[in-house]
Amino acid sequence: MSDRWTEVGDRVFVCRYAFYDQDITAVLGGGSALVVDTRSTPAQAREILDDLRDLGSPPVGIVVNTHGHFDHAFGNQVFRPAVIWGHERCRSMLERFSEEQRAALAVAEPELAGGLAEVVIDPPERLFASEATLDLGGREIRLVYLGRGHTDNDIVVSIPDAGVLCAGDLVENGATPFFGDGFPMDWPATVEGLLAMTGPATVVVPGHGDPAGRAFVEGQLAGFRSIAALAARVHAGTLDPEAAVSEAPYPAVAAREPLARAIAQLRGELDGNGVTALAR
């Protein structure tokens, strides 16, 4: 069996890719596999298929996009004819903003330019708003939308019989969460929902970084609550913006964007499906 994969729960495997320190999860059911997220280009997605072959995985019948950022959905086409699931706004995010994401990424990561040219935007067609239950060869898989956070379309993939939650970029291990398309004032309540699903033995697989557990989710929640509280004080005029940066739970260089985005949300300035150029 391939040593590229770590079994984090019964027949639930995580493969770490150096590019963006990304986690891809494979769930093996009877005669079929489910893959969570598809990476940034078809070439990167074909690496997943190669690694699945080394794992001895059955064919991929179901793909889930945790949200509509390029590193989670630009490899979709490689997995067809699998069905692809996502939140209904994941589809609209890909339809509306993929070309912006592609152009910005080609500038930011020049070595990907060739691979990005090969991307055919192939959004999920199996859509839901709040919850869906899938059958993976006899295994139950639950998809849950808990509210806005990292984007307006993040979903959690729950594999109840294995005690594993794939949380996408609602939580990020080893780096400051990405707020560029986020809704910082909603994010705490959304992660409270994630925490409510997380038992003492649950394995939480973030979109990037080490799989972890409940204490990690609590730590992430504390950070999101802090950003929202600091932004509320700045918005109310009771805290200087620079003081908010120094009190923030992230390094100063990383704290400005979350605070600015939170204040923009408090001012009512965020479009419902905004996306920045360098989302991840």
Ligand SMILES: [Zn+2]
């Ligand atoms: Zn993301």
